[in-house]
Amino acid sequence: MGRRPTKFDDLTAAVRFARALYEDLSFRYVSAWKHDHPGGKALGYLPIYIPREILHAAGMLPVGLFGGGDRVQVIRGDAFFQSYICHLPRTVIELALGKQFRAFDGFIFPSICDVIRNLSGVFRLTFKDKYILYLDFPQNFDPSVGAVFYRHELERLANDLERLGGTRITTRKLNRAISLYNENRHLLFSLTGLRADFPHKLSAVDFYLILRAGYALPVEDHNAFLSNVLSLLEAVDAEAEDKIRVVVTGAFCEQPPLGLIKTIENAGCYIVDDDFQLGLKWIQSDISDDTEDPVGALVNAYLRQSTFSSAVYENGHPKGEQLARLVKQRRADGVLFCVPSFCDPSLLDQPQLERALDQNHIKHFSFQYHENLGQFHVIKEQAGTFSDMIKLWE
Numbered sequence: 001m002g003r004r005p006t007k008f009d010d011l012t013a014a015v016r017f018a019r020a021l022y023e024d025l026s027f028r029y030v031s032a033w034k035h036d037h038p039g040g041k042a043l044g045y046l047p048i049y050i051p052r053e054i055l056h057a058a059g060m061l062p063v064g065l066f067g068g069g070d071r072v073q074v075i076r077g078d079a080f081f082q083s084y085i086c087h088l089p090r091t092v093i094e095l096a097l098g099k100q101f102r103a104f105d106g107f108i109f110p111s112i113c114d115v116i117r118n119l120s121g122v123f124r125l126t127f128k129d130k131y132i133l134y135l136d137f138p139q140n141f142d143p144s145v146g147a148v149f150y151r152h153e154l155e156r157l158a159n160d161l162e163r164l165g166g167t168r169i170t171t172r173k174l175n176r177a178i179s180l181y182n183e184n185r186h187l188l189f190s191l192t193g194l195r196a197d198f199p200h201k202l203s204a205v206d207f208y209l210i211l212r213a214g215y216a217l218p219v220e221d222h223n224a225f226l227s228n229v230l231s232l233l234e235a236v237d238a239e240a241e242d243k244i245r246v247v248v249t250g251a252f253c254e255q256p257p258l259g260l261i262k263t264i265e266n267a268g269c270y271i272v273d274d275d276f277q278l279g280l281k282w283i284q285s286d287i288s289d290d291t292e293d294p295v296g297a298l299v300n301a302y303l304r305q306s307t308f309s310s311a312v313y314e315n316g317h318p319k320g321e322q323l324a325r326l327v328k329q330r331r332a333d334g335v336l337f338c339v340p341s342f343c344d345p346s347l348l349d350q351p352q353l354e355r356a357l358d359q360n361h362i363k364h365f366s367f368q369y370h371e372n373l374g375q376f377h378v379i380k381e382q383a384g385t386f387s388d389m390i391k392l393w394e
């Protein structure tokens with residue numbers, strides 16, 4: 001595949017490019033980037049969020065890793081984990097043991113759950129020649145506690161990266177990186193808003209793939225790609241179908257197979273917002289990019305500007321209320337809880353989220369999946385029934 005997105009003349013070609021990135025489980029684009037950036041380091045990171053600005057300022061390529069989905073047969077991965085946990089770490093291990101991560105110089109494991117913590121331990125023991133960091137995030141959002149803790153974590157990360165890459169992370173470079181990621185978020189929010197308003201113009205799968213390219217491409221390239229896609233979308237003339245509008249939640253870490261996303265839409269549900277790729281839009285507004293203390297700006301952004309998720313503490317703003325607000329903002333007819341099997345954070349939060357939706361008279365429905373699910377007909381029937389129920393009775 002091409003190393004960089006050229007300017008595409010039609011949406012089909014743009015989506016084909018994004019799909020090729022998604023399907024490249026040998027991460028040839030990482031090798032290509034390293035070829036073009038002699039001495040440059042590439043770091044993989046697990047869901048959900050890391051401050052990629054620091055990696056960019058260190059001259060590195062951050063690449064989001066989600067496992068192998070339904071395209072990897074798990075042979076050795078099962079030996080590392082008990083049967084009653086989610087599927088994602090098994091394919092991550094399978095890819096790692098299969099040497100598909102050979103282009104990576106290290107891995108960052110954000111603190112989402114025990115599974116990711118344990119996976120970082122497995123990597124530390126198994127891949128001793130790679131840089132491995134378990135990056136802890138504050139669960140206490142009081143600045144006198146959480147900010148002090150998180151600044152310490154980010155300074156540790158920055159020091160490590162300076163040593164690994166041999167590049168100093170200056171204030172200027174960090175401000176520049178923040179500015180590029182601010183632009184990225186603007187473009188992502190524009191595209192998300194456009195799709196929520198006109199979901200018939202771009203299928204849910206194509207939208208997913210276009211966003212997902214942001215986990216593979218350097219931010220400059222993803223910005224150019226998103227601008228290109230936004231202008232191509234203006235010319236799309238498609239007819240809206242008789243479908244309900246749903247917010248999908250619960251799938252922020254292990255990703256559903258593309259077939260499942262397509263099934264939801266084919267069952268009569270336009271997905272007008274979701275948390276599939278939450279990390280890209282974790283910070284909800286601009287981060288200060290003209291400051292003497294850019295690390296402090298990243299810390300503040302995490303504490304004050306991040307979105308809600310089952311992977312973090314409630315922070316004084318009930319998550320159920322935030323979900324209900326999102327449903328109203330997107331003029332959605334209901335919520336689909338689309339949750340990976342055995343995902344503790346997602347499953348533990350679900351009852352309180354459902355309670356808040358009930359209090360707000362918002363219809364909801366739930367099902368579970370795993371990343372290599374191959375049969376969707378039961379989910380199609382259930383989502384179709386949910387859609388019909390809303391169309392008939394609401």
Ligand code: SF4
Nearest residue numbers: 086113115253254343
């Ligand atoms: S899918 Fe859920 S349980 Fe599994 S690693 Fe992700 S957050 Fe943890």
